[in-house]
Amino acid sequence: MSESPRPQIAIVGSGPSGSYVAGALRRRLPLAEIVIFDRLCTPFGLVRYGVAPDHQHTKTITRQFERMYLEGGVRFAGNIEIGQDVTLDQLRSAFHVVVLATGLDADRPLSIPGADLPGVLRAGPLTRAFNSHPDEPAALPEFGDHAVVIGAGNVAIDIARLLLKTSADFHGSDVDDAMLDGYLRNPVRSIDVVSRSPLVDAKADAAMLRELGTIGGVNFSASSDHESGDDASPEARRRIAAVDELIARPKDDDARVDVHFSFGATPVSINGDDRVRSVTFRDSHGRSFEIIASSVISAIGFVPRADALGTGLSFETATGRLAEGLYGTGWFHRGAVGAIPENRADALRVVDELVADLGERSLPLRAGYSALPADVRENAVDYSDWLRLDTVERTGVSESRIRKKIRDRATITSLVRASSSHDLESSINTEECS
Ligand SMILES: Cc1cc2nc3c(=O)[nH]c(=O)nc-3n(C[C@H](O)[C@H](O)[C@H](O)COP(=O)(O)OP(=O)(O)OC[C@H]3O[C@@H](n4cnc5c(N)ncnc54)[C@H](O)[C@@H]3O)c2cc1C
Incomplete structure (x- = not known):
């Protein structure tokens, strides 16, 4: 047989x-x-x-x-x-x-009027851009002074944290410094994180919220009516405690950024003519309120x-x-x-x-x-090609970064094809020029 x-x-x-x-x-x-x-x-x-x-x-x-x-x-x-x-x-x-x-890799669509206005951004492209993904542009979009993040899951909190940090806060990371410097020339002054779910049901992990408190120069506040969470699960209680700790921190008169959390608020419309100007929400009592916005970041999941x-x-x-x-x-x-x-x-x-x-x-x-x-x-x-690229990305980076990712796909492909150190060098120079 x-x-x-x-x-x-x-x-x-x-x-x-x-x-x-x-x-x-x-x-x-x-x-x-x-x-x-x-x-x-x-x-x-x-x-x-x-x-x-x-x-x-x-x-x-x-x-x-x-x-x-x-x-x-x-x-x-x-x-x-x-x-x-x-x-x-x-x-x-x-x-x-x-x-x-x-x-x-597709963002869940934000299906409200005004969602296609310039200045409305999606979490997927943004988090990919922060990670030097080859399909995303090398510069971050303009956020203006007032960013509104819709959603309060871990990805939303990731985005808020990345927008709050200074260059020094990225010590030990592999963030693209050219991109970061571009953003830090005109960083946001305020971030509203708005969640449709009440805090007790919000998706963010307590540890992610608590981590925000490690960033200097930030004042936190929250809509006052978030729940005590007496009957909540242990993780929900930790989440509520994390937000309470953030807002209880002494206020910094010289804060660079103000972060405000609103829970239980449903987005109704994004308003503006040629660009986003504000977002209208409805709270859990059915009352409407508006938040001024120069950019809106939709972080409501992936489909x-x-x-x-x-x-x-x-x-x-x-x-x-x-x-x-x-x-x-x-x-x-x-x-x-x-x-x-x-x-x-x-x-x-x-x-x-x-x-x-x-x-x-x-x-x-x-x-x-x-x-x-x-x-x-x-x-x-193949994997050995990747290992060569990995070595190049880790070589010669500044002391405060662990890697400089190569973003451009053509450079990546020519790099992995390069058989000599001379080829490698000219591929890297191409990336620096592009
Ligand atoms: C912004 C963000 C931050 C996150 N942070 C964390 C975190 O800190 N900690 C944590 O534990 N989890 C985190 N997660 C969740 C974690 O990334 C996911 O649980 C995990 O990556 C899912 O793995 P996957 O292999 O199913 O999908 P993916 O990681 O998305 O892998 C899919 C792969 O398929 C490839 N692919 C797609 N289409 C094709 C095709 N047609 N042909 C060939 N290849 C294709 C893609 O290029 C990709 O490499 C995060 C998720 C996001 C979006």
């Missing part, structure tokens, strides 16, 4: 979810060929491009993923977009199993881009199995909920299901990665 062929497994997306799936599969199916595809040249998804540049401790999870690549058995194939460079059907014919771990992979399949299933040999995991499958560790539990569930399914299938011969078109494979960025 002939032996079953080696399982060929493609994972689309190199963020935490795809990485956890690959790590678990490598242990469960040591003979499988496992390839992680990413549309970007760099691995790690939102760990590199979402987690804030001043939260480097969170980004250290990449060391665990790095070990997986270095130990062998998992190939990184960056610079390949599924749905664009290779169709999902092509991928499914080349591999026995495809796991979609593409995350979510899938409509059928980004062009499959026509609905991915709303209870389990990770979407069709035979096709699975979904992580934010792509669950929605934009949960921090990095929650993707691990999800990944392990999908791997259990996938391994059980594989055991019941008789596998036809599949060529895996080598079946993909030659030009696609030639353009791919």
Whole structure:
């Protein structure tokens, strides 16, 4: 009897979810060929491009993923977009199993009048810009003096914190100094953080709120009627205590920025003619109030881009199995909920299901990665290419920064192709000129 062929497994997306799936599969199916595809040249998804540049401790999870690549058995194939460079059907014919771990990158739309006025910004592009994402411009948009952040989840608090900090506060980060200096020439004077949920139900972690209090030169206030939280969960009580601590701090007469929290306020309209001028909200008693705004940042969650992979399949299933040999995991499958560790539990569930399914299938011969078109494979960025880029990004940075990310995609691709130190140098010079 002939032996079953080696399982060929493609994972689309190199963020935490795809990485956890690959790590678990490598242990469960040591003979499988496992390839992680990413549309970007760099691995790690939102760990590199979402987690804030001043939260480097969170980004250290990449060391665990790095070990997986270095130990062998998992190939990184960056610079390949599924749905664009290779169709999902092509991928499914080349591999026995495809796991979609593409995350979510579209902002939930703010569906109120005025939401398309200039000066209304979205959390996704902003947090990506702060992280030097290749698809975002090198300069931050103009915020003016009065920013209004709509939403009070961790991403909203990330944005408020990043806008509050001085250059020195970014010590040990990998923030882009040219971008930061541009912003700090005209930083915001006030930030209103407005949440539709009451504080007891707001999404932000207490630790994230408390961290705001470590930034100097900021005065905090809050709408006075936020709840005492006597019947609230322990986390909600911590959140309420964190806001109470912020507003109880002695006021600084020379504060650079005032931050005001409003909870239980629903946005009704964004007002202005050629640009945002104010936002109208309705409070929990049905009363309207207006906040002056020179910019509005909508941070109300993320949704899938409509059928980004062009499959026509609905991915709303209870389990990770979407069709035979096709699975979904992580934010792509669950929605934009949960921090990095929650993707691990999800990944392990999908791997259990996938391994059980594989055991019941008789596998036809599949060529895996080598079946993909030659030009696609030639353009791919592998893990050793990424390591070269990683070294360049960490070399020669100022004492107060741990990395200078290269943003420009053409520079990244020429860098990873550069075979000599002379090539590397000229690639870096191109980036500096662009
Ligand atoms: C602004 C922000 C800050 C956050 N901060 C924290 C934090 O401090 N701590 C924490 O624990 N969690 C944080 N999170 C949550 C955390 O980032 C997510 O839980 C996690 O990244 C989800 O992992 P994922 O792999 O499902 O998706 P992602 O990390 O988004 O990875 C998806 C990957 O798929 C790739 N991809 C997409 N489409 C394609 C395609 N068609 N072909 C090939 N590749 C594709 C993308 O390029 C990306 O690399 C934050 C999230 C955001 C948005």
